[in-house]
Amino acid sequence: MNTREPDGLLYENLANHIAGLIDRGGFRSGDRLPSLRKTCVQHGDSTATAMQAYVTLENRGLIEARPKSGFFVRSRWSDTAPEPCLTAPCCKVRTIKSRSLIGQVFEAAGRSDIIPLGAACPSAEVLPAEKLSRMLRAVDRQNARRAIMYDPPPGCEPLRRQIAKRSMEGGENLQPDEIITTVGCMEALNLSLRAVAAPGDIIAIESPTYFGVIESIRELGMRVVEIPMHPRDGMDLEALELALGRHKIAACFCTPSFNNPLGSCMPDKNRQRLVAMLAKRQIPLIEDDIYGDLHHGIVRPRTAKSYDREGLVMLCSSFTKTLAPGFRVGWVAPGRFFDRVLNLKFTNTVATATLPQLAIAEFLQNGGYDRYLRGVRVFYGEQIQRFSEAIAHSFPTKTTISRPTGGFVLWVGLPKGCDALALHEAALARNISITPGPLFSATPAYRNFIRITCAHPWSREIERAIVVLGELAKQQLG
Ligand SMILES: Cc1ncc(COP(=O)(O)O)c(C=O)c1O
Structure with a gap:
């Protein structure tokens, strides 16, 4: 007997019914689904309805068609691609070497012919470009004299x-x-x-961490000690304690909310x-x-600064990831x-x-920033999911993928x-940019890691680029 709910389109009802079975383990990863004919007989639907339901499930990434074999339940990315482990402890003090690779990564980011999975830059398609441009013109008109003067x-x-x-x-x-305004977050970090x-x-510093800060420390002639990271909870505080006991540390640099590249989010008790x-x-x-501000969940994480009673925390940020990287306001x-x-x-x-x-x-004040943020948070959460699934599907087995709960980058362990x-x-030669893992450390670590940016709306080109990256990685393994 057909027990599916009567509302909605027939094919959608059928697709939801099968999705529910997959979800509850009725069909497992790799299982073959019943043939279209059998499904029609079982559910009393037409072949066209069954076909449309299967296509819907395919679009949702739940099943895949295999030539001449039928439809199969896709392996869930979470089953096939585990998280990376705690990063290797490395409590040695290091002088940082110059790394010309950063220039290459940036140059690629500026190329218009590239599939941009490298630089952690939001897509102009997603940013509120028109609204900001209107506001820019309006505030310029209203404040013409003020706007051309120093602030x-x-x-x-x-x-x-x-x-x-x-x-x-x-x-x-x-x-x-x-508060002091700065030229982007980079100037805020540098001044601090x-x-x-x-x-x-x-x-x-965290290991891995944003390469810009490593460069800044190098340029300032300072040295680093890298503290290992838990892939979800961020900086390993036991390791930090150890480093504090061993070395005379002048300052600690940390990204408690969504480390770049890991996407880890430090629990409140750890921040405290x-x-x-x-x-x-x-x-x-x-x-x-x-x-x-780019958390995927409902609640914004508290900052470490919110626990600061002594004025020792220097909180740095910018509107680069949320509104306008080119405005350089931090x-x-x-x-x-x-x-x-x-x-x-x-x-x-x-x-x-x-x-x-x-x-x-x-x-x-007047642009609907909160509404805009609510939209992009959902968007980035979905993008992370989608990219993760595609990577798990196309990359070699034993690939690990981070599970960020904010931001828009993935840390992928090959x-x-x-x-x-x-x-x-090899990816650049195929017009695809990625960021190689070694940039995120002053040590020779992360040779087999890459960071993938998921900020650009999913497209056929991106889908193909992920497949190409997977093939290139498999070729390396022979
Ligand atoms: C963690 C982190 N901090 C700082 C920056 C630099 O920000 P801005 O472009 O605002 O100077 C970036 C840019 O990628 C980043 O990822």
Whole structure:
């Protein structure tokens, strides 16, 4: 007897019924589904309805057609591609070597003929480009004289007011006069490092971590000690404790919300512990919160700064990942190091460009920023799912994939024997950009890891690019 619900299109009802069976384990990964004819007989539907239902399930990524064999339940990516393990502990102090590869990765990001899976840059298709452009013109018209003048540090007051207002969501309750606007998050990080450490000093960083910060530390003549990461919970605090006991660490750099490239999210109790551990030794924490607004779940994670009672946490962020990478608007709340950062900001770039700050302030106040964020969070969550499934499907067995709960990048571990640098070269020759793992460490680690950006809307071209990457990786394994 047909027990399916009577509402909706017949093929959708049938597709939902079969999807439910797959979900409850009635059909398992690799199982062959009944033939179309058998399905018609069983459910009393026409062949066209059964066919349409199977196509729907195929589009949802639940089943696949195999030539001359029929339809099969696709292996779930979570079954085939486990998470990466805790990254290898490496508590040695290192001087960082220059890495020319970063230039190559950036150059590829600017090429229009490339499938952009390399740079962690949002897609112009997803950003609110038209609205921001309208606002830019409107604030320019209304503030023509102000907009062409310097906006001296601490920077645009209306913007700092909006950032302070929003800081309640991260639990910090900042005041506008605690914030300094910067040229992107990179300047915020750079000024923070210079405010609290000098050449030769040791900075504790996550491993893997954003390569820009490694470069910044190198350029400043500082050294690093890399702290291993738990793929979901972020920095391993036991390892940090050990490093703090062994070395004289000048500052700690951490991305508690959605480390780039892992996407890990530190639990609240760890954030609290991290702040307390460092406060006990009076070590500043440079917190990078650039992905904090891009959580896939409902609740925004609290910042480590929200647990700071001593002004030791320097909270850095920007609107690069959410609104406009090209506007170069970021900010820092440097706590007790405010005056030092203010002075460094002046000597570094004098001021942040006025007009983009005004436009972003206007967007935050009247542009529906929260509504926009709600939309992109769902979008990025779905993109991560979709890319993960495709990677698990096309990449060699034993590939591992991170499980980010925010942001839009995946950290993919290839089986031993694969070489990320060679893969990067081979992929570029096929007009596909990726970011090779070794960039994310000052050590020779992550040779078989790559970062894949999932920010660009899924398309046939991206689907093909993932298949090509999988083939190239398999070729490396012989
Ligand atoms: C973790 C992290 N921090 C900082 C930055 C630099 O941000 P901005 O472009 O705002 O300077 C990036 C950019 O990719 C990043 O991923």
